[in-house]
Amino acid sequence: xxxxxxxxxxxxxxxxxxxxxxxxxxxxxxxxxxxxxxxxxxxxxxxxxxxxxxxxxxxxxxxxxxxxxxxxxxxxxxxxxxxxxxxxxxxxxxxxxxxxxxxxxxxxxxxxxxxxxxxxxxxxxxxxxxxxxxxxxxxx
Amino acid sequence: xxxxxxxxxxxxxxxxxxxxxxxxxxxxxxxxxxxxxxxxxxxxxxxxxxxxxxxxxxxxxxxxxxxxxxxxxxxxxxxxxxxxxxxxxxxxxxxxxxxxxxxxxxxxxxxxxxxxxxxxxxxxxxxxxxxxxxxxxxxx
DNA sequence: AAAAGATCAAGAATGATTCTTATTTTTATT
DNA sequence: AATAAAAATAAGAATCATTCTTGATCTTTT
Ligand SMILES: [Mn+2]
Ligand SMILES: [Mn+2]
Ligand SMILES: [Zn+2]
Ligand SMILES: [Zn+2]
Numbered sequence: 001x002x003x004x005x006x007x008x009x010x011x012x013x014x015x016x017x018x019x020x021x022x023x024x025x026x027x028x029x030x031x032x033x034x035x036x037x038x039x040x041x042x043x044x045x046x047x048x049x050x051x052x053x054x055x056x057x058x059x060x061x062x063x064x065x066x067x068x069x070x071x072x073x074x075x076x077x078x079x080x081x082x083x084x085x086x087x088x089x090x091x092x093x094x095x096x097x098x099x100x101x102x103x104x105x106x107x108x109x110x111x112x113x114x115x116x117x118x119x120x121x122x123x124x125x126x127x128x129x130x131x132x133x134x135x136x137x138x139x140x
Numbered sequence: 141x142x143x144x145x146x147x148x149x150x151x152x153x154x155x156x157x158x159x160x161x162x163x164x165x166x167x168x169x170x171x172x173x174x175x176x177x178x179x180x181x182x183x184x185x186x187x188x189x190x191x192x193x194x195x196x197x198x199x200x201x202x203x204x205x206x207x208x209x210x211x212x213x214x215x216x217x218x219x220x221x222x223x224x225x226x227x228x229x230x231x232x233x234x235x236x237x238x239x240x241x242x243x244x245x246x247x248x249x250x251x252x253x254x255x256x257x258x259x260x261x262x263x264x265x266x267x268x269x270x271x272x273x274x275x276x277x278x279x280x
Numbered sequence: 281a282a283a284a285g286a287t288c289a290a291g292a293a294t295g296a297t298t299c300t301t302a303t304t305t306t307t308a309t310t
Numbered sequence: 311a312a313t314a315a316a317a318a319t320a321a322g323a324a325t326c327a328t329t330c331t332t333g334a335t336c337t338t339t340t
Contacts, residue, residue, distance in 0.1 A: 022337090024336090024337095042327095043327085043328085044327090060328095060329085060330095063327095063328070063329080067329095082327095083327095084326090084327060084328090085327085085328085
């Protein structure tokens with residue numbers, strides 16, 4: 001029952017452009033890697049994965065691609081302390097749970113309908129444009 | 141009505157040890173700087189502040205002091221993306237709001253009695269040991 | 281086809297942080 | 311109090327993720 005076919009178009013019918021960003025071979029493979037393996041990889045991780053398909057790609061290009069994808073709102077950066085940045089193609093509002101027992105990072109969603117003001121003491125007039133929530137712990 | 145006297149003992153009656161960490165002159169000044177100026181400074185910021193009191197202190201020592209204070213649970217590190225770490229002496233559970241209009245970082249507390257499960261979809265068996273919440277935006 | 285623009289590869293540069301080592305200070309022991 | 315052992319500090323080197331620079335290559339427009 002293993003199925004790694006999400007809704008990722010293959011090379012032939014992959015859109016030539018996403019959110020105004022031209023999908024070059026490198027950007028496409030970087031993006032596909034993120035979509036197929038939702039493990040919040042680092043740039044190095046992506047580099048190693050993508051080299052299988054594009055053996056000549058450089059780490060700098062992986063950084064460039066990731067940056068371009070982030071700038072165009074196609075993927076998001078995830079930060080854990082001072083570790084290398086990680087990348088996530090899940091665009092829904094969510095936080096991250098770093099399970100220290102397995103090392104895996106899980107997406108955590110907010111309960112439907114919850115507003116920030118429901119659980120935070122926000123100074124009057126606060127306009128929040130971005131939320132980053134990181135949880136650490138383990139699965140009992 | 142200016143009062144920068146919080147509950148920060150002065151040099152004479154400053155505890156010789158906190159949480160099992162010996163309070164050397166350097167550690168004391170670093171800690172006092174954080175307590176007196178609650179602006180979430182970087183190590184560089186602390187370095188520049190503390191040099192007024194201990195002109196011979198080195199940046200490496202400031203890093204060492206901050207690290208020792210963090211390890212002993214006396215202060216906390218705060219992360220904003222890939223920027224330099226910042227330090228916070230507020231030990232109550234709280235998040236941070238980076239006000240992009242003023243550049244200031246504000247402590248944000250949770251509403252009393254709120255539990256994580258109240259607003260997050262947590263997988264069953266999740267044991268959370270640490271929460272990091274970062275908000276970005278502006279004060280209208 | 282030519283020109284302009286965008287992307288890429290490779291390696292150098294940057295900057296925050298950590299590490300190394302010699303020196304100084306503090307604490308424990310005689 | 312003197313001595314030995316342990317801890318902390320200062321200074322600078324090393325590290326590592328990330329960014330920058332530059333020349334080559336690919337795309338799009340004229
Ligand atoms: Mn591989
Ligand atoms: Mn100053
Ligand atoms: Zn995610
Ligand atoms: Zn704080």
